[in-house]
Amino acid sequence: MTHASTVERRDKIVQLAISSGPTNVDELAVYFNVTSSTIRRDLARLTSEGRITRTYGGAIALVGHAEPSLSERQSEAHEQKVLIAEWARKRVLPGDTLLLDLGSSVATLASRLKNIEDLSIATVNLSVITALSGLPSGKLYCLGGQYRPLSQGFVGPLAEAAVERLTFDTAFLGTDGVSPDGEISEADLQQLRFKELVCRRARNVYVLAHGEKIGQSPVHGWARLPLPWTLVTDDSAPEDVLASIQATGVEVVVVPSTPVDDDTDR
Template sequence: MTTAQARREEIYRLATTAGLTSVEELSQRFNVTASTIRRDLALLNDQGKLARTYGGALAIGAHPEASLRQRIGEAFEEKQAIAQWAAGQVQAGESILLDGGSTVGALAHALRDRSGLTVTTPALNTVQELADSPGIHVDCLGGRLRSVSQTFVGPLAEAALERMTFDRVFLGADAVTADDGICEADQAQTRLKELMARRGADVYVLADSSKLGQRPFHAWVRLPLPWTLVTDADADPHEVELFRRAGVRVTIAQGAHAGTSGRLDAEEAS
């Protein structure tokens, strides 16, 4: 049986020699759970050896930001569970703001058959999801398009937000920590998220468990309390507790095929 230290050394070697290393590939290679691999990657990240990405790791020095297209298939079941829970919070007649990202895009997909909603978004994937939904009025935030995230950012999008308020705001995240908030690859994106959070009565951050406690980039936005973190059943209980201690409400969304390592019961707590 491979020891934990030997496994981590091999993960580092693979990332250094092969570049991108996925959680799924490593889980199969070492015959351990995805949660175990995520903990290995988190430790290697803390040691400065690897940079965490969506669904895997890169050797330090490689560009770690994945495109929206790459992210859509990663942690698919976890994102679906999060999206279904979030969709259940949305009520007819509400005006909601949907951020960019694959998890929030899954929420847009879950809302397609609703009626009586107004959805505002800076994200092309959400526009595409809702373009043919007759019961949903869609408003788009314009601005400069970031091709990697497929979202509009910048002064035009920020100015449009100043004229709007929302019943609920759903934000995505490259990573999220209890002390510093949402981590992103781009300062313009964090600036827009900060403004989004100010315009909503209820604010939710949709982030699968692999993003909790991670610091892959250097652009941050700290959200004013209260806000709700929505994550999946593989969330590390220690990370969840850190968020709760910081005053963040935490919801664990249960999916049909959620993992069992570190599993938490579905709950919402402050």
């Protein structure tokens, strides 16, 4: 195929992912009669737009559903996210060192941390940085990496290298979905790799996911996080799926839709 415009070529790459046509850099470069560098730029752009996902072997696959942007996700299940965030805030103590991941649920938590003294917070989430820009005490670290517009955060080797130099009292992670067998999903595989590394560096790990994400398979990227970790969701989540997740060794916390007093220490 020759003389395709950039837009046409990228649209065709997505079609090839659907039809299981050429799916790695070298094959696509030959197919379109362009350089491998051009194809890598195309794949990077399509991945950032949530139209495809990349595997570690370099092949491409169609994302199960178009990945929504963070701004689109912020309005979803707002009340449930607030309840989950309020529960999570009570697990944070003055002087803690925290890792705040990507995701709107984590950003909802971040806006409630300002009044806790002497926190050290590391994040790859631009919304977290904005929410905590006026942090009166403590420290705020941006781990850096490649900026991903859809999730409004940073991913890749630089973020991974930074997190491997740190340890955390508690990490709060986001996710696109949680399967019945306890795996979490992300449209971007680099985000999954980052979460796996975080789990090895944190004493407590909480995955914040409102009920609509439980049992869902919105994308094709999956990871089984190393135990122990805790799934925090709300009471709209399917009970049978939660039971299945719990059977894998994951601790499950269901935050009730009607808030109750909870003074439980960590």
